[in-house]
Amino acid sequence: NAGVTQTPKFQVLKTGQSMTLQCAQDMNHEYMSWYRQDPGMGLRLIHYSVGAGITDQGEVPNGYNVSRSTTEDFPLRLLSAAPSQTSVYFCASRARVDEQYFGPGTRLTVT
């Protein structure tokens, strides 16, 4: 099993550009989530999904969209990048009540 994979590892965007962060898992987990991690702020939940076709907002959803068309994939879209979105983004998946598996992260810089 590859676990949770994320692409790209690094990305630099200009303000106003859009992009999609990719996330995939091969563990057949129901739950998938996106977090951002900033110094002193910890991990903050952006969006999550409890199954294909079902998504919901987390703590900091503004400026981000998600969709879950398959169990395996959960892409995160930045609609119009802003410097405040400079962060490290982690995708995670888990079975319903169980440990959460994290991807390696995407380091995003918006200039």
Place this chain on the structure above:
Amino acid sequence: SQKIEQNSEALNIQEGKTATLTCNYTNYSPAYLQWYRQDPGRGPVFLLLIRENEKEKRKERLKVTFDTTLKQSLFHITASQPADSATYLCALDRSFGNEKLTFGTGTRLTIIP
């Protein structure tokens, strides 16, 4: 909303001693609590999960306690080693099946040889 505090941002412990990290929460009692380890430049890795009806959980040199009266969890690493140096995060979930896992900001643990 749930607030989680991890006792200190950084903790230095002499090799061989027991490291104790604290996680305090406010508001509702979580159904369970998890501890993760995060190394620089990497994603968090799950260590232990403890449920609200469990007082203590052990895994090798790791021990977690959960006191719902004090609204606190303690995470212990016994016989600490330099390889245990990392940031440790606690995370809470309100109820089984609720995906909104809330994380603390973490404690950066350094084990000094």
